[in-house]
Amino acid sequence: MRKYSIFAVAREAMRGHKGWPKQWTSPEPKKQYDVVIIGGGGHGLGTAYYLASKHGVRNIAVLEKGWLGGGNTGRNTTIIRSNYLYDESAGLYNHAIKLWGDLSQELNYNVMYSARGVMMLAHNVHDVQGAQRHIHANRLNGVQNEWLTPEQAKAYCPPLNISQTARYPVMGAALQRVGGVARHDAVAWGYARGASDLGVDIIQNCEVMGIKRGSNGAVEGVETTRGFIGSKKVGVVAAGHSSVLMQMAGVRMPLESYPLQALVSEPVKPVFPCVVMSNTVHAYISQSDKGELVIGAGTDQYTSYSPTGGLHIISHTLDAICEMFPIFTRMKMLRSWGGIVDVTPDRSPILAKTPVPGLYVNCGWGTGGFKATPGSADVFAHTIANDAPHSINAPFTLERFRTGRLIDEAAAAAVAH
Amino acid sequence: MLLIYCPYCQEERPELEFAHAGEAHIARPTNMADISDEEFETFFFIRSNPKGLAYERWRHVHGCGCFFNAVRDTVSDKFLATYKTGEPKPDIDSLTKKGDGK
């Protein structure tokens, strides 16, 4: 692998950047692999990378039906945080945060992880109670998170309206300083480059049409638009399409897929220093390195595989943005888009073995999978390599929907009384 | 914003009047107390989530208040049919031939 550095860039600058090699190669698929990963997003490519780099598995293919990072990896609003309530979630997301911290150096690819702080606003007494519960639990779990008064929140994010005459006045905020954003494409590309360098075959424009199981029920390989590819281990990391793929192996999932929209504004000079989220008025916002305000909307109410969504969803989000940040009313929406997110009944992911021997699944991240990318990929690689979960992802089973041992972060947010 | 035909009001109305209510034709077991953990999981958590034609429930919540069923293509979001609660699943073949029907 050609090492990236300021010196390498300078050297290449002298000769018109003609010497850069391909970041990843695009070989023809082989007949047989030790592991096939279905899905070339951040989680899938990361899984391949860690399988190769930490578990010595080299004969791996990542199959992507379109282009790398073209799914939710390239469509999300890139928020990273780990201030989840339950021990299981805190363990998983905090593992990811630790990996985020060194990811650029690990991959020798600048993923631009920027710990600008994620501030979650509280607008009523109920929000305050919920935020405090998170902060206390996070502290005892070793997860950074702190309470800010409205004035401190305003100091941290000057555009914020903390007027007590607002419809839902800001009563305070939970701030996770290590939370922030990263460059989504770079995560996919960085993992792809790292994996490719370790011998992983990255195969784009290769759609899986079937999952073949042998007479003993175990996985034998996948039928694709580029022919049959054999493998005794198959990991499904296909986000919104997880139900469809798992169905190919005869496994019905506790998942529903919804369109989720996001939008960016025209670029402006730095005006918004952090990430702000509000569950009560439904909006989240940050500013990208390029200067665009990056705004996340909610899901549409119906299940769909069409990432279009309705204008009223965006409108509802912008209502909230302009209420919290009245100076942004004259800003302009430059581009809006959607993705398909797979949602579990308890809003927590499934990162597990399945009833089918040799078939593993990493799905159910809902609206917030990007933040977990390195952590998810790391423990999923462990699960595939050892045919047993890592202690961090052990609770994120499929079986929990039978036993009732859910990890229900959404329920914990409860409802107004 | 989708337009949805309410089979009770017999009118096409904007999506804002409706609430999506999940997959259709999942009947609550009549012997609820006696089903196994697996059966409960299947009933309560497992969903078809099809890419293509989906049977789903809607409620005309800001209208007549009735729950009804629909067949919608989850790729195009086009409705092929809406029908009243309790009516059988419509015949898909005839619907797909008809195209953008109500």
Next chain:
Amino acid sequence: MSGANRIAGAGRLTPARKVRFMFDGEIYTGLEGDTLASALLANGVHLMGRSFKYHRPRGVLGAGSEEPNALMDISRDSARRQPNVRATVQEVFEGMRAGSQNRWPSLAFDVGAVNDMLSPMFAAGFYYKTFMWPKVAWQKLYEPFIRGAAGLGVAPDEPDPDHYSSRYEHVDVLVVGAGVAGLSAALAAAMSGASVILCDEQAGAGGALRYDTDVTIDGDNGYDWAQNTAAKLTAMDNVRVLTRTTAFGYYAQNFVALCERVTDHLSDPHPDLPRERLWQVRAQKVVLATGAIERHMVFADNDRPGIMLASAARAYLNHYGVAVGSKVGVYTANDSAYAAAFDLARAGVSVPAIVDTRDAPGEGLLSTAADLGIDVMTASAVVGAKGRRRISSMTVEGGRGKTQIPVDALITSAGWTPAVHLYSQSRGKVVWDPETERFLPGDNVQASVSVGGCNGVTGLQETVDEAIAAGRSAALGAGKSKRLSLRIEAAGAIDWSGGMSGSARGAGADSTAKTFVDFQNDVTAKDIRLAVREGMHSIEHVKRFTTNGMASDQGKTSNIHGLAIAAESLGRQMPEVGLTTFRPPYTPVTYGAIVNHSRGKLFDPARKTFSHAWSTKQGAVFEDVGNWKRAWYFPRAGEDMHAAVSRECKTVRETAGVFDASTLGKIEVVGPDAAKFLDLIYTNGWQKLAPGRCKYGIMLREDGFIYDDGVVARMAEDRFHVTTTTGGAPRVLNHMEDYLQTEFPDLDVWLTSTTEQWAVIAVQGPKARDIIAPLVEGIDLSNDAMPHMSVREGKICGAPTRLFRVSFTGEPGYEINVPAHYGQAVLEAVWKQAEPLGACAYGTETMHVLRAEKGFIIVGQDTDGTVTPHDAGLGWAIAKSKPDFVGIRGLKRPDLVAGGRKQLVGLKTKNPETVLEEGAQIVADPNQPTPMTMLGHVTSSYWSPNCGRSIAMALVAGGQDRMGDTLYVPMPDRTIEVEVTGMVFFDEKGERVNG
């Protein structure tokens, strides 16, 4: 004079109607109808901006919404300031202030331009390869630097004083684009009887006819025909013509969003006018007549100020009467630019040369050029341009060798790209036409049709015919079939076909020059080739790696060039590399327009109870509970919240208190099977509840977790008055309806929400009966006749009432339900009795404290969707003998019956003065390192004035087996010792309630 470059007799503006405006601190004069760009060009100003990355000086490229370069900060006053406005779209108005962006200290001298010299370092994606060392420097040093350099304009810094509006429309036919195609289609549809909306982003109708002055339609000059036709359409009752209105988003089921700019061109808009108006149009048929967008030529230094699109130069001349230069070079790969050259020459502008990449231009062009004395250099290319702040010469390479020709403007045309954006947004898949090398609309996925330039039609008559047919067919499709005989004769338009895409000669793979593809994002052909070299083989990767097409113009001029260069580098055909998806909006849309009325008080209208005014008069502080405003506490002079709540708590238990409980959800459950239905919905049994009696009920979700709770009263055999939590009211009704309609449809039951029908006044405390007794008629209030948990119907203050004897305080108490419009009168009457007895008004905070003193839970605070009735100590409320109820099976799942579940208990701090923090976590061993094993958390915690100590409730793992144990609550600065107790802290025997 409105600018030295204004040509007398040219253009359509009126010389007398002058407008003064400011640009970068200097006052200029333009004409009414000028865009900022045309007015500046008239004044000889070409330098209008700086590019994003290299801060290269930039002039105007186009004359419409595709403009990538001339982005300005426009303001009317300090609060009405807008960054990133296209100077080619913004019309000048008297007093307008415009400023250039992304430069410091000035547009002419910009320190950031040093980036241009360092540009070899700043190749596409360079930032992915560096800024990684040392690690901390990314966030401390590099990122702030990059951020400061990026961004174009400066965001507004004051709240927006303008208002915005919104309209919904249903029409038979929506026509997008009021050029010749759109006008023809609209006319055909309207004359067939269809209702029509015709919209166009420009200030007036005409489209390409604004500049294409050679067109004749029905004997008129094309532009005049367009104005007459627009006027004719405007006069029709079934037509709405919207100018300055951009169709920006095409959503499912022919839902198209338009943004109308109402006042941004006016010097003194009436304050009642909205600044912009959002139109949400549902059309039976959408006719897309969006035309085509000209592409620039990609050659070395093609971004010099003064280099612009040929059609733009023609628009500046023919519409605005402005010559873009005195010596204008032309560089083209197709015929259409010749018309611009000829118009300029005829207007007296020197056109030293037309450089044509082709060997043979179209028929007749050479002779016309010769007549006008223009030198046409065929099979030639412009390979360079000089002049930093304004082009001074072009370098031409061709049959005659290399020559340098002095020019002060250079107009270019590589060809035309059909504007398929809205078609693509409608989920249509564009199809590559190999013959004309264009992407054209394929099958229509929605009820839409593309006509004219956006459909790849070249001939004018063909366009008109197609548009008329489309308009007619759209009307027929909507059932409008008035007889139509419409024939429009049109001729003389430029030929839009032909041209090239990708880099021109001399700008190929071996070139080291800066050949710009995407001006605003400073993406050059080199960058695109680099992306391909590095393995970015999908056009989406190329786009993301180079940012080509991601600037505020969304690649209107650059996408096809970028694709062509990528395809060439990959050795593939363009369609194999793919075209990026077009996403809404077509051009950027103001948030204000999308938000329109949902601001301030209309953002999310507050729900207020009947007592709001009364409570306000009593000095209440309100809290938000869901959408409701509820009285939180009633501070008296000098009292803080703590003091007020303490007083209220004591007063209620010593005397009495009055509380507005109206927000609790209320559902009337009526019918012969009402009790049977409630048996299925609640865990409790209802058959045996006698009319006139109340019972506390719990309902679960199917998974066994507590969903809601409340008191249910049986009014009659077949009638129940159900109450729910405040936040739960709508979803509980939905939950009940769902089961009633779909699972238990055989039950004869009706459900009606009565939350807003009843005002509910709670009177609680030892003197409650004394307070209400004088007001009540027809109800025996004695303990024997009306014990705790009973309900009676009668009258209070003459108003009909459902009077409940219920208590959420543990004191004797009543909840007076009266029809909502009697609420205020009854409350005032009650208060008149209560106040002299020393009772107080109390709010939600005191309600919370009093119920916690009694160990009553609040669903949503002490439970959170993971709590079963057993966990909450409410196992007694589950009927043992019922064969079925919602949640019966979920409750039996392995994890819900496992040991060690979190259970609700009471907590007492060892130091009674210490009040725990709600949400604080509980551990058994305070000395473990993190991560600590958390047993649970404090759900409710208060200072209890009646107990004289702090009290708390908590969910604790195995809590019911830990009674008397000492546990710990670790806080950041200390650890608090607590004892696990029962949940009843006051009047443990519960005797007071019967008082």
